[in-house]
Amino acid sequence: MSDIDTETSFAADKAAGNLTPIPLFELVTGGWAAKTLAAAIELDLFGVMERSGGLTREQVAGELGIQERPADLLLAACASLGLLDKRGQLYMNSPLSNSFLVEGRPYYFGGFIRYADRRGYPGWHNLPTALRTNRPTTWNPDDQESVFDRDDQLVVSMFWEAMHSMSSFTGRVLTQAVPSLSERKALLDLGGGSGALAIEACKAFPTLLAAVFELPFVCEIAARKVIEAGLGDRISTEPGDFIKDDDLPSGYDTITLSAVLHDWDEETGRMILEKCARALPSGGMIIILEDVLNEEHTGPARAALVGMNMLVETVGGKNYSAGEYIGWLTDSGFGDIRTIPCQSVTTNRIILAFKP
Numbered sequence: 253m254s255d256i257d258t259e260t261s262f263a264a265d266k267a268a269g270n271l272t273p274i275p276l277f278e279l280v281t282g283g284w285a286a287k288t289l290a291a292a293i294e295l296d297l298f299g300v301m302e303r304s305g306g307l308t309r310e311q312v313a314g315e316l317g318i319q320e321r322p323a324d325l326l327l328a329a330c331a332s333l334g335l336l337d338k339r340g341q342l343y344m345n346s347p348l349s350n351s352f353l354v355e356g357r358p359y360y361f362g363g364f365i366r367y368a369d370r371r372g373y374p375g376w377h378n379l380p381t382a383l384r385t386n387r388p389t390t391w392n393p394d395d396q397e398s399v400f401d402r403d404d405q406l407v408v409s410m411f412w413e414a415m416h417s418m419s420s421f422t423g424r425v426l427t428q429a430v431p432s433l434s435e436r437k438a439l440l441d442l443g444g445g446s447g448a449l450a451i452e453a454c455k456a457f458p459t460l461l462a463a464v465f466e467l468p469f470v471c472e473i474a475a476r477k478v479i480e481a482g483l484g485d486r487i488s489t490e491p492g493d494f495i496k497d498d499d500l501p502s503g504y505d506t507i508t509l510s511a512v513l514h515d516w517d518e519e520t521g522r523m524i525l526e527k528c529a530r531a532l533p534s535g536g537m538i539i540i541l542e543d544v545l546n547e548e549h550t551g552p553a554r555a556a557l558v559g560m561n562m563l564v565e566t567v568g569g570k571n572y573s574a575g576e577y578i579g580w581l582t583d584s585g586f587g588d589i590r591t592i593p594c595q596s597v598t599t600n601r602i603i604l605a606f607k608p
Contacts, residue, residue, distance in 0.1 A: 288329045290369035293362045297330070298345055298353040306344035352417075359421050363413030364597075370410065375564040382563045389564050398495075398567065412473050416446040418597040422510055422541060423452025425596040430539065430604065433457055433506070440465055440504035442494055442528070443512040447474035451481045453508075465490040465501065494524060500531040507532060510541040511598045513577070514558065517568030525584040532607045538586060540603040541596075544574045558598060574601055581605045 292298065300315045301307065307315060313323035327343050330336040335349045345354070352361040375382075375390035382389045426449065427433065434457045441450045444464035454460050464474040464487065471489035478487045490501050500507075507528045513521045528538050543555040550556075555571050562569035578589050586605035594602050 285329075285333055286373075287369070288326070288333065289335065290365055292326065292330055292335065293353065293365050294369075295326075296355075297326070298335070298349045299355055301336070301343065301345045302350060302354045306339070306342035308341045309343070312343065359417060359424075361417045363410060363417045364415075367410040367414035372561070372564070376561075379560070379564065386563075388566055391565075393567055412446050412470065416448045416477065419445055419448035419510060420452060422596040422599050423449035424456075425594050425599065426508075426510075426539070426541060426602065427453055427456035429592050429594050429602050433460065436460060436506045436537065438462070438504045439506040439508060440490070440501060440531075441508045441510070442500070442524070443509065443515075444474065445470060447477045447481075447487060447489075449508060449510050450474075450487050451478065451483060454483050454486050455481070461486050463488045463490045463501070463504070465492055465494060467491070467493060494527065495520065497527075500527050502531050502533075504531070505533060505535070506537045506539065508539045508541070511543075513540060514542055514562055514571050515566050515569040517570075518572075518576075518580075520568065521572075522580050522584065525580050525586075529584045529586060529607055534607060536607040538581070538605050538607075540577055540581075540605075541599045542577070542601060542603075543571060543598050544577070544601045545571050547573050547575050549573065552600065555600060574603060577603055 295316050295318075297312070297316065300312070304311075304315070309324050309327055310320060312327060313320045316323065318326075327336060327338075331338055331343065334346055335353070336343050337346050338344075351357065352359055354360065355362055371390055375388070378389040381387075387393060433439070433453060436457075437460070439450065439453060439460060439462040441447070441453075441462060442465050444450055444466055447464045450462035450464050454462050464471065464478075466474060466489065468491040471491045474489050475484075478484055478489075481487075492501070494500060509524070509528075513524065516524070525538070532538065543558050545555050545559070546552070559571035562571065574591055578591075581589055581603070585607065587608050589603065589605040592602040592604070594600065
């Protein structure tokens with residue numbers, strides 16, 4: 253049977269209501285695609301392609317120090333995934349790879365890919381254990397209070413770079429979706445990691461000042477990133493712990509929480525919002541950026557899978573619906589709540605609320 257006949261047969265089966273295991277096979281091969289991407293990053297395939305402008309299969313084998321058979325398989329797989337284009341005998345980066353997979357580019361995504369491959373996926377291998385015990389599998393809660401509280405070199409070298417690449421793009425999406433930030437004076441990015449969101453906000457709005465509230469050792473990382481961005485005169489750091497500290501810094505008319513609340517259980521999330529409400533002045537704005545579930549908790553798939561990752565990575569984290577976040581905000585005293593659909597990494601909804 254030819255490929256066309258096969259596709260026609262599958263379509264006919266579907267139309268006739270006959271189920272096939274093809275969707276299940278595609279779920280399994282999704283893991284293969286992720287590992288292919290991680291291997292290409294590890295071998296610096298996309299950097300090699302960018303520096304050369306395009307290479308043949310034989311040249312790729314030579315540049316990467318691998319044999320022609322694995323080079324052929326890797327190139328075919330990356331091209332099939334939209335990571336490479338091919339013109340004649342030359343392979344070259346696709347626009348997607350050129351934008352996000354070449355190290356040194358502003359929105360380089362390789363940090364997250366490396367982190368997921370080396371630390372995240374091993375934890376996922378023990379997912380049944382996480383489900384049975386309700387405990388993370390990437391770290392031991394008996395040895396530390398949270399995944400964030402240790403100056404671990406693996407975390408420093410990969411996790412915060414991973415978060416920077418994601419938060420940079422989310423910050424750009426935020427500035428496009430909430431232009432009223434231009435009217436704000438001072439923004440506090442709570443749990444702001446390496447400062448990526450604050451950097452993007454200050455780039456977009458020249459009169460905005462910002463601060464990154466983070467654990468002390470993370471503030472050191474953020475300070476370096478801020479200096480590299482040339483924004484040391486407008487972005488500061490506020491060392492602290494928003495879980496342990498009784499109060500948050502005051503003097504800010506806006507607080508952002510980007511992919512923060514899903515790291516914690518409901519009780520902790522509500523506590524964080526109550527602290528935000530106390531810290532903001534009248535008219536102060538809070539901005540929540542999250543991958544939210546629908547109200548039935550049946551999707552979308554990415555948000556649901558990020559929730560599964562919280563089982564692997566955190567003690568009490570999970571993904572919530574927009575309605576749940578709105579309820580927390582209302583109970584914390586916020587009003588005039590608005591939601592804005594968006595598309596970024598780990599963010600499909602921006603929720604704005606104001607302190608009366």
